[in-house]
Amino acid sequence: MILYAGNKRELGELVAKKELFEAFRIILIVGNDECLNDRKCHVLNPRYITSMEMNVTGLNEVIEKITSTA
Numbered sequence: 001m002i003l004y005a006g007n008k009r010e011l012g013e014l015v016a017k018k019e020l021f022e023a024f025r026i027i028l029i030v031g032n033d034e035c036l037n038d039r040k041c042h043v044l045n046p047r048y049i050t051s052m053e054m055n056v057t058g059l060n061e062v063i064e065k066i067t068s069t070a
Helices: 008-016 059-068
Strands: 002-005 027-030 048-051
16 A cells, blocks of 8 residues: 655644554655654554655565565
């Protein structure tokens, strides 16, 4: 499951609903690098975390790797 949080408020909303995502392998994309430093990112136990400010070209490789082990 790919989750996106554009800012810290949205990240907090995802964390508040984390039980909905526990059965899934999570890829978390946040709106900016500031959110990457937030401890809340790790509460969701994502397999991969990136931001819209980072180069996301490797994201396809991560998705392929995760789905190939499903």
